[in-house]
Amino acid sequence: MATTFIIPTGLPGPSGGSRYNKALIRALEAAGCSVSVCGVPGPWPRPEARDLERLRAALAGREQVVVDGLIASSAPDEIQAAAASGTRVHVLFHLSLLVDGAVPPDGSGRAAALERRALQSAHTVICTSNWAARDVVNRYGPLPTRVVSPGTDQAPLAVGSAPPxxxxxxxxxxxxxxxxxxxxxxxxxxxxxxxxxxxxxxxxxxxxxxxxxxxxxxxxxxxxxxxxxxxxxxxxxxxxxxxxxxxxxxxxxxxxxxxxxxxxxxxxxxxxxxxxxxxxxxxxxxxxxxxxxxxxxxxxxxxxxxxxxxxxxxxxxxxxxxxxxxxxxxxxxxxxxxxxxxxx
Missing domain, CATH: 3.40.50.2000 (Glycogen Phosphorylase B;)
Structure with a gap:
């Protein structure tokens, strides 16, 4: 089944989430998985109308998608509509927006409601650690979580310094x-x-x-x-x-x-x-x-x-x-x- 990763572009970085996405996609391609990448620009997780329109276009007609949580958490209507149309929607959930500091305190209630709806609409909520899976279930109740922890590339031993x-x-x-x-x-x-x-x-x-x-x-x-x-x-x-x-x-x-x-x-x-x-x-x-x-x-x-x-x-x-x-x-x-x- 062809899979499209829908990821944010144009954000400050690099971040752990963006590096995870790139490394995982590269490993999937090396394993022979049919993967494409669709970047969606915008000030995620605070999208404007045109950003949501781009997301709808990116989701349209897809067989299976993996949507970065930074996008999905602020776009539950689009996630629900894609799932209702028959698209197999997985949310790659790095960290709740409420933990990440991406939402001001006076907007936390609305952000939590949006994030909950998006995750409840997903076929799978793919968490990047056991800690993340526990955290999201503690916040929102039972969800179809699976864990895919990051890998690690081999690297040479550090030499170190004096002083340390x-x-x-x-x-x-x-x-x-x-x-x-x-x-x-x-x-x-x-x-x-x-x-x-x-x-x-x-x-x-x-x-x-x-x-x-x-x-x-x-x-x-x-x-x-x-x-x-x-x-x-x-x-x-x-x-x-x-x-x-x-x-x-x-x-x-x-x-x-x-x-x-x-x-x-x-x-x-x-x-x-x-x-x-x-x-x-x-x-x-x-x-x-x-x-x-x-x-x-x-x-x-x-x-x-x-x-x-x-x-x-x-x-x-x-x-x-x-x-x-x-x-x-x-x-x-x-x-x-x-x-x-x-x-x-």
Whole structure:
């Protein structure tokens, strides 16, 4: 059965969701699946009338579609109409709009109603982690959920740096919580370390500016570098020089950067109670890192101080990360799970 992925285009990024989509589509094509991609521009998840018209055109006459949740969650009428016409509609649900910060508080009730209707109309709600599947069912009740977790590409072992390089690799937003990490690091300036903040900063310019100003005020020049987006060889050089990933998000579906770090032998500190814990625990032995309550600055400071001060702990986390490399799921594994959903 021919399958069309309907994905948003023209949004700030790259994001974990957009990278997931591309990698999964590439793996499905490599597995011989008949896949096409239809990009729908617009300010998703706040579409205008012309954006919804483009979506209706993209859905029309399709046999089977996988609609990115950023689109589907704000277009329940279009999802319902496509399903009623006989199209097999799957929603690829990365994260609820209410968690992602994409909806202002005064619009949360309406957004939840739209998202619920869209998901209830889908043949399948494909979640990108077990955490995401639990979260959406807790919000909206029983749904036809299936889980297709991200895969991981093989990568060379990181070399690391002296002093240790801490990597914050995420979009600069309140949900990703970079300020909490910087506040913890501000109490550790007597120790040797350097930090890089890497990721797009256009989603919340005010927050990004607060992060930059705090970094400039709290640390000597060059100690904390805010670099913006990096891709390709430039990002690979950053990975190779890194010793610890910091992803202490307030909410996280999975945290692909966690498994990408582990694939390079880099341990991670992640946000407790988020999907990033799931990513960190994929290995068979001790997790290569630890989860910390996202807004407990004192706890984060304590964990970072221990890691920075104790060579034995750094070595143990590194061994755990190296030992988990061969146990990480691949994108071929993800494609196999998706094919089971797409095949009637």
């Amino acid at each position: 390089q801490l990597l914050l690799l995420a979009s600069v937003t309140p949900r990703k919580n970079q300020l909490a990490i910087l506040r913890a690091l501000a109490a550790l300036t007597e120790l040797d370390w350097q930090a890089l903040l890497v990721g797009p900063d256009a989603a919340d310019p005010d927050y990004a500016q607060r992060v930059r100003l705090f970094a400039e005020a709290a640390f000597p020049p060059g100690r904390v570098q805010v670099l913006g987006s990096r891709t390709g060889p430039g990002l690979e050089r950053i990975w190779s020089a890194s010793d610890l990933l910091l992803l202490v998000s307030r909410a996280e579906t999975f945290g692909m950067v966690v498994t990408e770090a582990v694939a390079r032998g880099i341990p991670a500190i992640v946000g407790a109670g988020t999907g990033a814990e799931e990513a960190l625990a994929l290995g068979p032995h001790a997790p290569p890192g630890i989860a910390v309550a996202p807004d407990d600055t004192a706890a984060l400071e304590e964990v970072l101080r221990g890691w920075l001060s104790d060579p034995a702990q750094r070595a143990a986390w590194r061994r755990s990360a190296e030992g988990a490399r061969g146990m990480l799921p691949t994108w071929d594994d993800s494609a196999d799970l998706m094919l089971r959903i797409l095949t009637p």
